[in-house]
Amino acid sequence: MRHALLIAARDLRERARDRTLHVLAIVLPLGLAGIFTLILGDISGDSPMFTFAVADSDGGVVATTFTGEVLERAAASGAIRLRTAASEQEARTLVGDGTATAAFLLPEGLTEAVRTGGAARIEVVGNVDAPTGTDIARSLAQAYADRLLAIRTAVAATVRSGVPTPPAELASAAAAALPQAAVVEDTTGRRQLDAKTQYAAGMAVFFLFFAVQPGVTGLLDERRDGTLARLLAAPVRRTSILAGKLLTGVVVGLVSTALLVVASSVLMGARWGHPAGVALLVVAGVLAATGAMAVVAAIARTSEQAGGWQAITAIVLGALGGAFFPVSQAGGVLDAISLVSPHRWFLRGLADLAGGDVAAVLPPVAVLSFFAALTGGLALLLFRKVVRP
Amino acid sequence: MAVLSCSGLKRRFGDVPAVDDVSFTIAEGETYGLLGPNGAGKTTTISMVTGVLERDAGEVVVEGIAMSTRATAAKRLVGYVPQELALYPDLTGRENLRFFASLYGAGRKRVDHVLDVVGLAERADDLAREYSGGMKRRLNVAIGLLHEPRLLVLDEPTAGVDPQSRNQIIENVRALAAQGVAILYTTHYMEEAERLCDRVGIIDSGRLVAEGARRELVERLGERDRISLRLDGDLAHATSALGAMRDVQAVAAHGTGLELVVGDASECLPAVLSAISAAGNVVRSVEVTEPDLETVFLHLTGKALRE
């Protein structure tokens, strides 16, 4: 391990003198994010509006409470726009033609089902092109179902205690079971990144893939420059050489992303979210970027070839993952494919962080870590042919 | 006990047997020269000796420790100066040395000492990319000396170097040999081999075709002379015409020159000269020399050392 650190430290000393890397890793992403914010910031606005349709085929108290208390209140606060559809069919059409982002279908017998101990099934139909809006709709419905369940459990407990209970007490038990803060405000308003943060994060993760590149292609450079033979002749384990190279990529990635987070916050007013969540995402994202670029480098013959392929990979994954514009607007297939892009998980993690607590980043962090482990392992395997001539 | 002993080294690249059954040993304080034309297998041999390259067969033992690509203990005993300059151009000379010193666990004192030895102390804090060719070569050598190796392996350390840097490098090598370091040295410069090497091995097409002290090899050659010619015009005709002559035992062209090995120069020189003018070339100069290492080389490989 000491050797890996020595090798990485030497690499970093050299990289610190590399002007191109400074430009690529820091100046360019910051500049582009700033420009995007200037040009596009106003169009997207800071609080995007979603239109939700609702079709109430139930008409019972469970359904009207949802539309009246949850949806209409959210609409009144300006967080969403609400359209009432006469039928499920109409609601689906509204979603289908893009008039609504998502629709809530409150099925016939919903109130009856809840009253007899069944689950509150509120179906959410989402527009495939707008997964964020659909996510919000789904979490609204889920929050409501959770509240119903909480009330029912509290009431059931009181009733089962055997003592005849006056309705007023039942009501207060039910009220006590409810979370005090309204779920609606918590969920809707911030479940998406504001435009500045979106651009800053998009550019940061896009250029991150270029920032880690010199580290991972370093091995090919050393082979070309003959210094690899020297490392191989030194009393250094070959895995240490590989580990040193990957480590260089990770450190450059971490430093440049950290600088970008700070700089975009200070200079552009980007709001990245809770530092712990951001840190987790950045670390996982850097590992994933290093792994992906290392695999490409390991397949290439020369560092020039690697550079070309890596640029293509970074651009494709970046575009796919929504680093430039939200892919969710591009259609279903693309949206599904975009799940392979670490960029997408990084950005989703930030959005989740904005909408929830730090724990919300854990699923995207897990995906990114898995991606990193997979590509990192593969890269080590492929690189063996370089260090074992 | 030999510091280095190699036996039965083999390595092929695809269909090319780059090294084919090479064995030799080097004693403490001995300088062993590996001579061979381009592509003979010198670098491949050295790469196996230093544990850089996997071998197909054979053994390498350094001071009783088996060498392999994973043998870190054996690698500690070996200093390696690669044929191609192997430096980090964006680091200074001192930083280059410090990095490699750290890999071997050598201290900063050694770095300063080695900078002195190769005469780079004054330029130690300049970037290596700003060094002249000769200075780069000296730094390349210096890295191999850092950890006071028992065996120093130098692969053409003076290629393309000014006489001053070359002398410095040769003097460094001599001084190390005098301290008991075993040295494996390859070169294309015959006078370097004559000056430095206690013994030479001549390698051609991956095989060691002769080995011994310079004098032994020359004596083994018997009564032979070498004729060096400088000619005008295309040498192809002359080369094949001379090659066909019975008295000419070996012929090799390099640039505008021709090297011949003949039995007795005074007897066959007239025939050689008339064959050359028949081939349409004009002779610019002729030189007949006593047999030397170059003659041995030419005789054994049919190739000039420098092409």
Ligand SMILES: Nc1ncnc2c1ncn2[C@@H]1O[C@H](COP(=O)(O)OP(=O)(O)OP(=O)(O)O)[C@@H](O)[C@H]1O
């Ligand atoms: N990595 C490699 N892949 C394929 N062939 C190789 C490789 N390295 C060497 N060879 C081949 O092996 C043979 C011996 O090469 P080697 O480099 O050992 O020669 P050399 O004696 O060092 O030559 P030179 O004096 O030009 O340095 C050559 O035919 C060369 O083309």
Ligand SMILES: [Mg+2]
């Ligand atoms: Mg060579």
